Amino acid sequence: MGTHFSRSVAEGRAFMQIIDGRPVDALSGERIDVASPSDGKVFASIPASGEADVDRAVKAARHAFDEGPWGRMPAVERGRCLTRLFQLVEKNGEELAALESRDTGKPIRQGKADVTATMRYYEFYGGAADKIHGDTIPFLEGYTALTLREPHGVVAAITPWNYPMQILARVVGAALAMGNTLVVKPAEDASLTTLRIAELALEAGIPAGVFNVITGYGRAAGAALSAHPLIDYVTFTGSPLTGTAIQQAAAVNNRGVTMELGGKSPQIVFADADIDAAIPVLVNAIIQNGGQTCSAGSRVLVERPAYEKVAAALAERFGALVAGPHDADLDIGPLINPAQRDRVGGFIAAAQDAGIPLLARGTVAPDAPEGGYYQAPALFGNVDPDAALAQEEVFGPVLSLFPFTDEADAVRLANSTEFGLVAGVWTRDGARQHRVAKRVRAGQVFVNGYGAGGGIELPFGGFKKSGHGREKGFEALFDMSATKTIVFNHG
Numbered sequence: 001m002g003t004h005f006s007r008s009v010a011e012g013r014a015f016m017q018i019i020d021g022r023p024v025d026a027l028s029g030e031r032i033d034v035a036s037p038s039d040g041k042v043f044a045s046i047p048a049s050g051e052a053d054v055d056r057a058v059k060a061a062r063h064a065f066d067e068g069p070w071g072r073m074p075a076v077e078r079g080r081c082l083t084r085l086f087q088l089v090e091k092n093g094e095e096l097a098a099l100e101s102r103d104t105g106k107p108i109r110q111g112k113a114d115v116t117a118t119m120r121y122y123e124f125y126g127g128a129a130d131k132i133h134g135d136t137i138p139f140l141e142g143y144t145a146l147t148l149r150e151p152h153g154v155v156a157a158i159t160p161w162n163y164p165m166q167i168l169a170r171v172v173g174a175a176l177a178m179g180n181t182l183v184v185k186p187a188e189d190a191s192l193t194t195l196r197i198a199e200l201a202l203e204a205g206i207p208a209g210v211f212n213v214i215t216g217y218g219r220a221a222g223a224a225l226s227a228h229p230l231i232d233y234v235t236f237t238g239s240p241l242t243g244t245a246i247q248q249a250a251a252v253n254n255r256g257v258t259m260e261l262g263g264k265s266p267q268i269v270f271a272d273a274d275i276d277a278a279i280p281v282l283v284n285a286i287i288q289n290g291g292q293t294c295s296a297g298s299r300v301l302v303e304r305p306a307y308e309k310v311a312a313a314l315a316e317r318f319g320a321l322v323a324g325p326h327d328a329d330l331d332i333g334p335l336i337n338p339a340q341r342d343r344v345g346g347f348i349a350a351a352q353d354a355g356i357p358l359l360a361r362g363t364v365a366p367d368a369p370e371g372g373y374y375q376a377p378a379l380f381g382n383v384d385p386d387a388a389l390a391q392e393e394v395f396g397p398v399l400s401l402f403p404f405t406d407e408a409d410a411v412r413l414a415n416s417t418e419f420g421l422v423a424g425v426w427t428r429d430g431a432r433q434h435r436v437a438k439r440v441r442a443g444q445v446f447v448n449g450y451g452a453g454g455g456i457e458l459p460f461g462g463f464k465k466s467g468h469g470r471e472k473g474f475e476a477l478f479d480m481s482a483t484k485t486i487v488f489n490h491g
């Protein structure tokens with residue numbers, strides 16, 4: 001399997017959603033065309049579900065939680081189900097990578113990297129399922145008090161299109177390890193690997209009704225799911241605006257939520273840093289997945305004495321970057337859809353109109369298919385910290401450079417957006433590494449490195465508009481469960 005396979009996988013397939021362990025169409029029979037962002041051509045379709053389909057899926061998950069074998073299964077057995085899913089993802093890795101790559105347009109090597117991360121999530125949470133436990137608490141004489149970590153019940157998961165398979169895995173891994181059941185609504189632009197993984201989950205022995213998938217538009221299926229009264233908890237990864245709508249819907253039923261929203265993450269480079277080591281990391285942090293990464297390092301802040309050197313090195317790299325179809329495996333693929341391509345193009349045009357210097361622009365491969373959604377990478381220098389480019393999430397291959405004068409100025413600039421997801425700090429000064437890492441408002445800080453999306457073991461989530469709650473690592477198991485306190489009066 002290779003290039004040819006990633007160009008033809010799932011050709012002509014009418015995908016079904018998975019409810020109660022069975023492949024089912026939308027009750028209305030309506031479908032959504034699936035196009036490849038590389039050439040804009042339709043190659044498959046998914047069901048367009050509405051409220052009635054959501055109700056079916058939620059009731060299946062409810063029944064599986066309340067009555068099914070899942071609730072009584074020992075934690076070690078739940079863990080083994082996830083471990084088998086890890087093995088099945090590995091076995092079907094080529095197909096999954098090709099499917100993800102064709103569906104989202106991401107270069108095939110990124111599709112493969114996503115498979116590796118997906119495997120690690122199921123492996124990690126498979127192993128963790130029987131290793132999380134409660135406490136005993138010193139209490140009054142004559143009493144014993146203890147805590148249990150219990151599942152919420154039915155969890156609704158609404159996921160985005162940028163890393164569908166990976167984001168699914170971090171939610172499913174943690175939710176199922178803790179004994180919840182699930183209804184997942186993937187993004188309408190990228191649902192295929194989620195449907196395939198749900199099939200593999202059945203093969204792995206996860207009982208019918210535990211892991212349901214409904215497909216459809218956010219405003220229909222997503223809205224109905226987040227508002228459903230039989231849901232116990234909602235986890236969402238996506239844009240801040242949709243996050244607000246989902247929290248409002250869940251608030252009507254007073255349900256808990258985890259929100260993984262956007263970012264405008266800074267990479268701070270001090271003049272004493274190892275600049276040569278930093279440059280490729282700075283570039284990759286924004287170029288990975290075409291910049292469509294919540295934790296993309298989209299702002300590079302450079303101490304003035306090093307500014308010209310860093311700007312020149314980045315410009316050289318950016319000028320050489322090439323966008324092309326997923327199977328050509330170039331620096332970046334197309335963006336997810338025409339609206340996203342035009343939105344990113346709008347940011348670039350507005351920045352140029354405002355006189356922000358464009359330091360370098362990559363290219364689109366001359367043989368990239370006409371109908372694809374391409375946008376060449378762009379590097380802007382001396383960006384005004386109040387400009388839209390400095391404040392808003394572009395979600396594309398656009399990097400902004402900012403000079404700063406000293407440590408206090410760097411921290412002020414780093415914290416000057418409404419977001420707070422990830423930050424990078426480059427300096428050889430150990431005391432400064434600690435000071436800046438503590439003062440930057442971000443859920444993850446990398447010192448002399450950057451991990452856009454990586455580190456399945458590392459707790460991940462935002463401050464401010466980037467959201468609340470934590471996923472990944474052991475922390476996610478706390479988000480996916482609730483503490484019950486039991487007090488025995490034994491005299």
Ligand code: NAD
Nearest residue numbers: 159160161186187218222223238239242245260261262294
């Ligand atoms: P989006 O908010 O448009 O869509 C995400 C999901 O929400 C999709 O499944 C969509 O169908 C659904 N949805 C849309 N409207 C809805 C509604 N009214 N009710 C319920 N569901 C609805 O986001 P996107 O464009 O798919 O993804 C890009 C965004 O996601 C970016 O802002 C990015 O930063 C963010 N993101 C964050 C993380 C993170 O972990 N922090 C990870 C990936 C992406």
